[in-house]
Amino acid sequence: MWVRVTILGRCLTDGQLALYRIPRTKITYSNIKYDWGGWIMVGLESECGNGKRKSGGCQARCAADGATARVTAWTHTGIVVCASLALVIGAPARAGTDDAAGNAKAARAPVKPVTGRKKPAQAAAPATPPAQPGAAAPATVSRAWSAGPGTAPAPSAGGAVSPEVAKMIKFAAFDKLSMKGWITTVPPAAESIFQDPNGLRTALAEYGIGYVAYSTNTFTANMLNNAPPKPQTYQGQIPTTYSFSEVTVSYDLGRLGLTGGQLSVGTMLTGTTWEPLGPSGAKFANLYYFQSLMEDTVQLQAGVFYNAQNYLGLLVAASMATGPQALVPYELGLSRQGVPAPGANFMINLPNNFYNKAGVQRSISPDGADVEQQANPIGLGLSSPDAKALFIDEFGYKTFSSPAQGSVWVRAGGLYNTSPYFDFSAGRKTDTNWGFYAAADVQVSQISSAPYEAYQGYYVGGFYMTSDPNKNMYQNYYEGRVYGMGIIPGRPMDQTALIFGYTTLSKSALDFQAALTGIRPFGDYASVTVSNSFRLNPGVYLMLGTSYNVHPSATPRLKNSLNFMASLTTAF
Known part of the structure; x- marks a missing residue:
């Protein structure tokens, strides 16, 4: 599903718009509620002013590194990659975005099918060294379980949810419910x-x-x-x-x-x-x-x-x-x-x-x-x-x-x-x-x-x-x-x-x-x-x-x- 949101871009390197910020978005999918927002990595697809959708947003270049730019775009909720957790949120059955005051409003979606879609890049997982094999760390677990798979499969044409993306939605919800407080990584459900x-x-x-x-x-x-x-x-x-x-x-x-x-x-x-x-x-x-x-x-x-x-x-x-x-x-x-x-x-x-x-x-x-x-x-x-x-x-x-x-x-x-x-x-x-x-x-x-x-x-x-x-x-x-x-x-x-x-x-x-x-x-x-x-x-x-x-x-x-x-x- 495509929703219209205001995106705040941040230039990182070579003038490219590399990070985006979207307002908090509340989603309900399969009776499970999601609440996401904030800075996300490149991989967001947008519908630009010329009617073309592209990975990386509507602004090709930024004025200078560290600059910010605001753009309104149609954004597909099926591909949202969280930089900190490498979780993928799939397209929901119902979605809404908050306005500047934080009030929920209905999202509109274009009816034309999605074409020429690129796979998004997934954010890197926090890497932590392995434990030295000793009894002092009996819960030694490969930190690579933070890394996850390579890239997320794209939704099918028209914004429908593919089985792979639907599975990712579920696992994102599972990890959100996992116990919190550890400074080390808790085993993710996937x-x-x-x-x-x-x-x-x-x-x-x-x-x-x-x-x-x-x-x-x-x-x-x-x-x-x-x-x-x-x-x-x-x-x-x-x-x-x-x-x-x-x-x-x-x-x-x-x-x-x-x-x-x-x-x-x-x-x-x-x-x-x-x-x-x-x-x-x-x-x-x-x-x-x-x-x-x-x-x-x-x-x-x-x-x-x-x-x-x-x-x-x-x-x-x-x-x-x-x-x-x-x-x-x-x-x-x-x-x-x-x-x-x-x-x-x-x-x-x-x-x-x-x-x-x-x-x-x-x-x-x-x-x-x-x-x-x-x-x-x-x-x-x-x-x-x-x-x-x-x-x-x-x-x-x-x-x-x-x-x-x-x-x-x-x-x-x-x-x-x-x-x-x-x-x-x-x-x-x-x-x-x-x-x-x-x-x-x-x-x-x-x-x-x-x-x-x-x-x-x-x-x-x-x-x-x-x-x-x-x-x-x-x-x-x-x-x-x-x-x-x-x-x-x-x-x-x-x-x-x-x-x-x-x-x-x-x-x-x-x-x-x-x-x-x-x-x-x-x-x-x-x-x-x-x-x-x-x-x-x-x-x-x-x-x-x-x-x-x-x-x-x-x-x-x-x-x-x-x-x-x-x-x-x-x-x-």
Whole structure:
């Protein structure tokens, strides 16, 4: 269907009109309501003053880069590509646009058939590096599931909706109902095994209900077989498995008049052959309220959830051998998969791609995940022994891949825990604990100039974390990485990574252990990891990796290890 809208164009490069802005448009299709608008990438088709329709708008050139121009055009609602999400909205059965005052008015459509239509370019997906294959990131999922297919098929002549476009409309609606709040990518419906099983997602979407279901299963083993089986002090010392599954259902509170609101509840099932990776069993994964305000400029989240997916980008900073407690944020009490906690987050998206996210949560028990599990077996507990407030703040800059630029994500933040922690220098518990982190990931090359392939290319990144040396065994963590998205010919959604990690242990902790046992532990740990994540099918990812680890165990002192890991992630 063609609707008449006023388009605001923005010149980007070479004087070409590359971005368009359309007013908020409300659409109803198959009893599902859509509400879209804002800046969109090239790919919009318009009917110009000369009666010809063309991709790229009615204005051939702009006066100067950065200039703006306003033009009224007939725009086909079947081809609207969102720059941030790479979603395609198809032609609706009924449509209307808002006037300058925001009042809905009827849209008029021309009756002549559409001819000579070009396929639109799809916006690039935000590319994020692969996780180092480690238990600290059990939910490792190929970020390529943000990339999506290449181009969208055009509607049939006369503005009728093709089956492909109709399917895209449905999946756009499904993803809009998916749980919100993560700083990492939530698995989209199109990138799942069953997609819309027997119309289940469609039926739920009619009532404002969406869901996300995924599972990750990892296997790690030291191929050198040079360590005693007991006691096990690192992942892979003996063959080690870990599995995590989650199903989260969300409800659109806009159905009740609370526009931008969402209520989510999830359950999880974990299992491991090495308890330090996390408590095994079934419990609630989350129960929280999310609210978006001012067109996503402000986001609020409150309830029970795990914050590891809301901050830092920990999926690129996992350690393969030592498990989650080797990561500074987990030492500091940050909630993670298998160990949720009550809290609240506030995020504001600032101008020029900057953002700030701040939050407070009830700390995980300073005595560890085992004590937390005993105090909070179902996952919804408001208290835990000695666990008090943990404050966290992150400031960052984030851009997505496009033909004009590669993706950039720079962030830094701090954590402050008011809970009492064991002080190695004092030999007893004392109040508070703290930590700081900084990270960056930059796309340095692009393989293709096509908008929907802009995420493909090479990246470099780094991570630094530090903490109070008197309260934490693992004081500093350094990481450098080089990785690629779609760099293997014929494998556009695979990820390949080379990661170097180095951890130093606290001198206070080493002195305490030496005085207690008479043996001084190793003071550092280093690793080199090579991994590749294969996208086998929509919703099926197999990651294979090897990691050479120097000092994999601080105490007892064990020989270096060469760990093999396989991780299968599936989304349903």
